[in-house]
Amino acid sequence: MAVVLEAKNLTKKYGDVIAVDNVSLSVEKGSLFGLLGPNGSGKTTMIKMLTGQTRPTGGSATVLGLDVVQDPIGVRERVGIIPEQETPPSFLTATEYLDFVGEVRKIPDVQKKADWWFDFLEFGDKRDVLCKDLSRGTRQKLMFTQAFLHNPTLALIDEPLINFDPIMQRKVKDYLADYAKSGNTIFISTHILAIAEEICTGFAILHKGKLLHTGTVAELTAQGQHLDDFFLALVRKDDHA
Numbered sequence: 335m336a337v338v339l340e341a342k343n344l345t346k347k348y349g350d351v352i353a354v355d356n357v358s359l360s361v362e363k364g365s366l367f368g369l370l371g372p373n374g375s376g377k378t379t380m381i382k383m384l385t386g387q388t389r390p391t392g393g394s395a396t397v398l399g400l401d402v403v404q405d406p407i408g409v410r411e412r413v414g415i416i417p418e419q420e421t422p423p424s425f426l427t428a429t430e431y432l433d434f435v436g437e438v439r440k441i442p443d444v445q446k447k448a449d450w451w452f453d454f455l456e457f458g459d460k461r462d463v464l465c466k467d468l469s470r471g472t473r474q475k476l477m478f479t480q481a482f483l484h485n486p487t488l489a490l491i492d493e494p495l496i497n498f499d500p501i502m503q504r505k506v507k508d509y510l511a512d513y514a515k516s517g518n519t520i521f522i523s524t525h526i527l528a529i530a531e532e533i534c535t536g537f538a539i540l541h542k543g544k545l546l547h548t549g550t551v552a553e554l555t556a557q558g559q560h561l562d563d564f565f566l567a568l569v570r571k572d573d574h575a
């Protein structure tokens with residue numbers, strides 16, 4: 335299987351804080367990969383490095399064959415991204431924002447594609463509302479739309495489901511799983527271990543910037559283990575190490 339994302343000894347220091355410490359991992363095409371870890375373990379910093387939003391202080395990474403340090407713009411052009419807690423610009427309507435994304439990404443028929451998303455995520459009635467007046471979940475629907483509007487072969491999403499109600503969670507989980515099954519790759523960070531267990535194929539656990547484990551959910555299931563028990567035991571053990 336082709337590797338679409340590879341980190342080698344990736345490290346990020348902020349002054350004395352080592353946010354990500356020597357992490358190596360690879361993600362294969364067609365995976366739905368979950369980056370798991372307690373608060374402050376380095377998930378968002380990993381995603382920022384992998385999407386050219388912040389420069390590593392050590393190690394290297396390639397995404398879709400591009401070096402994230404040498405060609406961060408090339409990476410950002412190709413992938414879909416939803417950064418942590420990002421919201422669309424307050425001063426644009428949902429439609430205006432998607433037009434803007436369409437122009438920047440040179441997406442043909444952007445209105446037709448936007449219409450599909452308005453319908454799928456059930457927020458067409460909000461298309462002409464300024465983003466500042468949208469509910470948190472609706473803003474997340476719009477962020478989702480902008481990430482997938484150009485049909486990226488790889489999307490990186492920091493906490494995809496946290497703002498969605500159960501109905502939308504179901505829809506988006508199914509969408510992500512199908513998107514990966516059709517040969518694209520999804521890389522998410524999440525705290526919701528039940529969701530990770532349900533939809534992720536591969537996963538990694540970070541703790542205090544270090545990689546504690548990488549594996550597949552299928553392996554755990556075959557051992558009769560649940561992801562939340564596995565996660566808690568591993569992190570507690572590392573805390574007492």
Ligand SMILES: Nc1ncnc2c1ncn2[C@@H]1O[C@H](COP(=O)(O)OP(=O)(O)OP(=O)(O)O)[C@@H](O)[C@H]1O
Nearest residue numbers: 348351352353371372373374375376377378379380
């Ligand atoms: N811009 C920054 N400047 C200084 N320290 C930072 C910066 N960004 C992150 N950190 C620190 O790096 C560490 C990892 O943070 P990060 O946001 O990557 O964690 P996380 O796993 O995404 O946490 P959460 O689950 O709470 O979202 C934390 O100690 C954090 O305080």
Ligand SMILES: [Mg+2]
Nearest residue numbers: 377378379418
């Ligand atoms: Mg985070």
